[in-house]
Structures are given as structure tokens and as C-alpha cells.
Amino acid sequence: MLVNVDSVEVYQIKQNYRRMRKELTVKLLKPGFSLNDYFATDESRIFFKLAKSELPHIKLSSKERALADGLLSICVQERNLGRLLPVWLVTHLYFPSHRIKCVLSSGELLAMAPLELVKVVVYLMLRQPLLMLEKDEPDFCFTYYLELVRIFHALAMDEEESNRGRRELLIEYFYEFQNPSKLYFSDNDLLSVMVLRAEILSRRSRDITLRQRFEVSESFGDPASKVRVGIFMPALSERSETFVTLPLFKYFSSPRFSIHVFSELVELSHDDFLAFAPGCSSLTVIPRNLELCRQEIRKANIGIMVFATNLAAVSSPYVLLASRRVAPIQVAETCSPVTTGMQEIDYFLSGTFTEPPEAQKSYTEKLILLEGPAQAYAFLPRKEKNCPDKIFSRDDLKISENAVVFVSGANLNKITPGMRLLWARILAATPNSCLLLYPFNHNWQRDYPVITFMESLRETALQFGFDDSRWKVLKPLASRDDLLSLISLGDIYLDTINHSGAVSMLDPLLMGLPPVVIEGRRGRGRQASAILRSLGLNEYI
Structure with a gap:
């Protein structure tokens, strides 16, 4: 139920990872060791396993710190690529990428690294932190990523024929590893990053001859003919993207439009789909092959295509489709x-x-603003009576009946160092209080840096002088009914800043839990406040 990172099992996992890192450090830094041969074999999976894990975020022991500081010192002094590169690679097993400084710039490393090692270099540069630990880290990550994308953009746009092979590799690996989603949690305007990212990905499309001009049908815009509206939903299933997209059918429910849905995976029953999309003219299950998918959609003669999926994160096939x-x-x-x-x-x-x-200044697209909040939700009807697998009580979570219980369902990614400090101040200022968190939502990702997160909460509690048991962090819950049972234990719901809650805000409102919301400066930080305004609950903002 509650997360416990003090178990023997967790200790053994940490020690095993540390042992593997030590052995790999010795191996890669051995004089004469061939990095090219190592990364050409399956043995290199160990390196990537460690680099992808939360190991680079876990607090170093005194011996590990001495070694890691020595590695950092070499990185900022050694200009010989042959001696620098193995040290630079190993250092990424000890620190997040944006915390590693190097005497050679990222551009120099990308231009000089052996072609056999370009993939690992690009991966490490673009690797985003699993958890931000310092208060300045969201802004630091933004600055680092913006500069990096500028470098990739310059290299991708280089027309020098002699650099073609390296350029194509860099573009391909940028496509494979880029993911600016961690930048959502800063307060920065992401326009510049997203424009450069799009141009690099567009260059990839151009190089493999995917981009084509679209010939507009003569009937398009003719008042006498219906406009064929396509809604592209990668998966029609019980997920947030589905719930927020189904209400779009209401806005296109008009004799002027015919609605056509395209999806790769359909998990909703026919009846459920028709209940929420009665005006839908067709549902097409598209093939996974991108070119066949494009051809299928083009045959439908769609006039307006709405992409109901995130086009601003990983390089999904749907980004290429768009x-x-x-x-x-x-x-x-x-x-x-x-x-x-x-x-x-x-x-x-x-x-x-x-x-x-x-807001228009932060978008390359022309904004169309519907009256009210950007999100509306249509949840599937319950076929069975509410029956949680677990009915929670305060005793289960070691919470006294007279305690003040704050609750937040914010995903871990939204719980930035600044949020943890703010919540700690609230707990320190409120005697006999605790904060109930359920941050490991599988809709976002499957693996979370649980150990690092819990250790950061412990250190924050120590900084503010209260017992870390006042952080009540739960493992993923089995069902939404379980979630509602848990929320019913709370007194006040706390939202996050910079990237506020949307779906997660609906559950406490349903259970009558008053929220505390700070309205952000940008759209992603104003989702919760928009929902409250639409309900006339401005006093909670």
C-alpha cells in the first residue's frame, strides 16, 4: 500500500546497481579498451541499462563522490578525444546529462565522435532526468535542452556533402531519442525548442522523401457539400486522451460536417463508442505501417484532420504522419x-x-479558443456498481482521525523540487498534518524513480524539521474506485504549478474535496484553474 524504500530488497537493488557501475567504470577506463567493439556487442546493454536507470540520480557514497569528482575534473580539462570520450561516457553513470560539463562543446563531440559511437553520444546528450532534485533544475534543463537542440539543428541543416553520412545519423538518432516533455514542468516558453525540434524532424522526412504536397479538393469550402472531419486517435481505450477527445464530437455535430475516426487500436465496445460518438460516420482501424496508414487516410478525402494525441513529446509515428x-x-x-x-x-x-x-505568441499554430476551459471530459458509463478492491481508512495509513490530510494526485513528473519545497512549507506550518500522494500513474509511464523520489522527500522533511512519515506515498492503485476511496480520507487537495492537473482535478471535485490551485502563466499551468472557473469555483484559485 504505502511505498517503502527501506526494505532489504531495495537495498540489494541499489547495491547491485552500484557494483555493476563500479565494474563497468573499471572496464571502460582500462587503457587500450575498445569502445567501438564494446558498443557493437550485446554486452553494451549493461551500460544502457544503468544509464536509463535512476542510478545517476541516487546519492553517491563518499568513495563514489571522490571518483565521480575526478571524472568531472577530467571532462573539463582533457581535450584529446581519445582520452576524453571513455571518461565522458562513464561520467553519465554518475550524473544526469545536464549536470556534466565538458571542455569540448556538445557540437564538437557530435562532430568528432567516431561514427560507431555517435548513437550512444546522442542518446546520452538527449537523456532527460528521471527526477529533478535541485530547485533550479527545471530552468537548468530547459537552458541545456534549448542549446542542445540549437546544435542539432545547425548540424541537421548543414548542406556540406562531405558531412552527409554523419548528418543523416545525427538526424536519425535525434528522431529516436528526443523527448522535450520534461520541459513542460518549467515555466519557460517552449516555442523556440519546439520550432527547432519540428524543423529537425521535418528534415528527416525530407531526406527520406516522405513529405508530399496536398491537393485541396475543389469541393472543399463549398457550402453545399459536407466537410469531412477526421479525428486521429492512436488508441480508442479507457485513457485520458480518449476521455478528453470524445467531447469533440459535440462541436462537430452539425449538418455541415461528417466525422470520421481513425485509430490503430480499438478497445472500446461498439456500443460504448456509439454512445459518445453518435454522429460518427465511420471508424477506420488503420494499419501500423506508416505509409499504408497515410494512404488509407488520404483515400478518405478528409478536409480537416484533428490529431488527438501528443505531437509535442517523443517522435511517435504520428508525428511523421502529421x-x-x-x-x-x-x-x-x-x-x-x-x-x-x-x-x-x-x-x-x-x-x-x-x-x-x-498566448498566441507561444504557438506556431493559429489558436482557436473555445469558450471556457480547453478540456471537457466524457467518461465511459459504469456497467457495474461501484466496488473498490480496497476501502481505505485512516488507520490503514497510520493517520490519526483529527489530522489534517492534504491530498495530491499529481504525477511524479509534475512534483518538481519547487513543489516539494512548497508542500514541505505547508506541512511544517500545519501541525498534525500529512500529505497523501499517489504519483505513479501508469498512464504516463511504467517505471518511476521511486527510490530517488522517496529519498528526496526524506531530505526535504529533514530540511524543514518534520518526520518524513508525514509524506504518505502510495503504490499504484488497482482501480478508479480505489482512488476515490483513498481521496475520501482527505481534507484539502493540492494542485501543482507550471503543469497543473486536468483529469486528476476531477476526482477530488467529485468527492467534494476543496482544492487549492495556483494559476500558471501558460496554458499547461492553467488547466485546473480553467476547470474551476467553468464550475464557478473561482474562490479556490
């Missing part, structure tokens, strides 16, 4: 938390309550 322009008008919506930066996306659907007055 870059091929499958309709004369293409639209993104709030499944993408920020601008896509893509020239091929013409409009962005949002809401008047969600976007600040100067």
Missing part, C-alpha cells in the same frame, strides 16, 4: 500540452479560460 500532411487543414488540441512547432499543423484548439491573453 508531417506528411494527410489533410489540407490539420489541427492539434490539448493532448499536446504545448505548441507542436510544426508548419504542417495549422490550428490549435484550446479554451478562453485556459490560455492567457498573449
Whole structure:
């Protein structure tokens, strides 16, 4: 139920990872060791396993700190690539990428690294932190990532024929490893990052001849003919993207439009789908092959395509699909938390309550603002009586009946160092209080840096002088009914800043739990406040 990182099992995992790191450090730094041969074999999986784990975030022992500081010292002094590169690679097993300084710039490393090692170099540079630990880290990550994307952009746009092989590798590995989603949690305008990212990905499309011009049908815009609206949903299943997209059918429910849904995976029953999309003219299950998918959509003669998926994160096939322009008008919506930066996306659907007055400056798309919040939700009807697997009590969580219980369902990624400090101040100022967290939502990801997160909460509690048992962190819950049972134990719901809650805000409201919301400066930080305004609950903002 509650997360416990003091178990023997967790200790053994940490020690095993540390042993593997020590052995790998010795191996890679051995004089004459061939990095090219190592990364050409399956043995290199150990390196990537450690680099992807939370090991680089776990607090170093005194011996490990001495070794790691020595590695950092070499990185900022050694200009010989042959001696620098193995040290630079190993250092990434001890620190997050954005905390490693090097005498050679990222551009120099990308331009000079042996072609056999370009993939690992690009991966390590683009690797995002699993958990941010310092208060300045969200801004630090943004600055680091923006500079890095600028470097990739310059190399990708280089037309020098002699650099073609390296350029194509860099573009391909950028496509494989880029993911700016961690930047959502800073307060920075992401327009510049997203535009550069889109241009690099567009260059990849151009190089493999995927981009095609779209010939607009003569009937498009004719008042006498229906506009064929496509809604692209990668998966029709019980997930947030589905719940926030189904209400779109209401807005396109008009004799002027016919609605056509395209999905790769359909898990909803026919009856459930029709209940929420009665005006849908067709549902097409698209093939996984990207070119066949594009052809299938183009045959449907869609006039407006709405992409109901996040186009502003990893390089999913759907980003490439959008870059091929499958309709004369293409639209993104709030499944993408920020601008896509893509020239091929013409409009962005949002809401008047969600976007600040100067929001258009942060989008390459033309904003279309619906009255009210950007999000509306349509949840599937319950076929069975509510029956949680677990009915929670305060005794279960070692909470006294007279305690003040704060609750937050924010995903771990949203719980930045600044949020942890703010919540710690609230706990320190409120005697006999605790904070109930359920941050490991599988809709976001499967693996979380649980050990590092719990250790950061412990250190924050120590800093503010209260017992870390006042952080009540739960393992993933089995069902939404379990979640509602848990929320019923609370007194006050706490939202996050910079990237606020949307779906997670609905559950406490359903259970009558008063929220505390701080309205952000950007659309992604105003989702919760927009929902409250639409309900006339402005006093909670």
C-alpha cells in the first residue's frame, strides 16, 4: 500500500546497481579498451541499462563522490578525444546529462565522435532526468535542452556533402531519442525548442522523401457539400486522451460536417463508442505501417484532420504522419500540452479560460479558443456498481482521525523540487498534518524513480524539521474506485504549478474535496484553474 524504500530488497537493488557501475567504470577506463567493439556487442546493454536507470540520480557514497569528482575534473580539462570520450561516457553513470560539463562543446563531440559511437553520444546528450532534485533544475534543463537542440539543428541543416553520412545519423538518432516533455514542468516558453525540434524532424522526412504536397479538393469550402472531419486517435481505450477527445464530437455535430475516426487500436465496445460518438460516420482501424496508414487516410478525402494525441513529446509515428500532411487543414488540441512547432499543423484548439491573453505568441499554430476551459471530459458509463478492491481508512495509513490530510494526485513528473519545497512549507506550518500522494500513474509511464523520489522527500522533511512519515506515498492503485476511496480520507487537495492537473482535478471535485490551485502563466499551468472557473469555483484559485 504505502511505498517503502527501506526494505532489504531495495537495498540489494541499489547495491547491485552500484557494483555493476563500479565494474563497468573499471572496464571502460582500462587503457587500450575498445569502445567501438564494446558498443557493437550485446554486452553494451549493461551500460544502457544503468544509464536509463535512476542510478545517476541516487546519492553517491563518499568513495563514489571522490571518483565521480575526478571524472568531472577530467571532462573539463582533457581535450584529446581519445582520452576524453571513455571518461565522458562513464561520467553519465554518475550524473544526469545536464549536470556534466565538458571542455569540448556538445557540437564538437557530435562532430568528432567516431561514427560507431555517435548513437550512444546522442542518446546520452538527449537523456532527460528521471527526477529533478535541485530547485533550479527545471530552468537548468530547459537552458541545456534549448542549446542542445540549437546544435542539432545547425548540424541537421548543414548542406556540406562531405558531412552527409554523419548528418543523416545525427538526424536519425535525434528522431529516436528526443523527448522535450520534461520541459513542460518549467515555466519557460517552449516555442523556440519546439520550432527547432519540428524543423529537425521535418528534415528527416525530407531526406527520406516522405513529405508530399496536398491537393485541396475543389469541393472543399463549398457550402453545399459536407466537410469531412477526421479525428486521429492512436488508441480508442479507457485513457485520458480518449476521455478528453470524445467531447469533440459535440462541436462537430452539425449538418455541415461528417466525422470520421481513425485509430490503430480499438478497445472500446461498439456500443460504448456509439454512445459518445453518435454522429460518427465511420471508424477506420488503420494499419501500423506508416505509409499504408497515410494512404488509407488520404483515400478518405478528409478536409480537416484533428490529431488527438501528443505531437509535442517523443517522435511517435504520428508525428511523421502529421508531417506528411494527410489533410489540407490539420489541427492539434490539448493532448499536446504545448505548441507542436510544426508548419504542417495549422490550428490549435484550446479554451478562453485556459490560455492567457498573449498566448498566441507561444504557438506556431493559429489558436482557436473555445469558450471556457480547453478540456471537457466524457467518461465511459459504469456497467457495474461501484466496488473498490480496497476501502481505505485512516488507520490503514497510520493517520490519526483529527489530522489534517492534504491530498495530491499529481504525477511524479509534475512534483518538481519547487513543489516539494512548497508542500514541505505547508506541512511544517500545519501541525498534525500529512500529505497523501499517489504519483505513479501508469498512464504516463511504467517505471518511476521511486527510490530517488522517496529519498528526496526524506531530505526535504529533514530540511524543514518534520518526520518524513508525514509524506504518505502510495503504490499504484488497482482501480478508479480505489482512488476515490483513498481521496475520501482527505481534507484539502493540492494542485501543482507550471503543469497543473486536468483529469486528476476531477476526482477530488467529485468527492467534494476543496482544492487549492495556483494559476500558471501558460496554458499547461492553467488547466485546473480553467476547470474551476467553468464550475464557478473561482474562490479556490
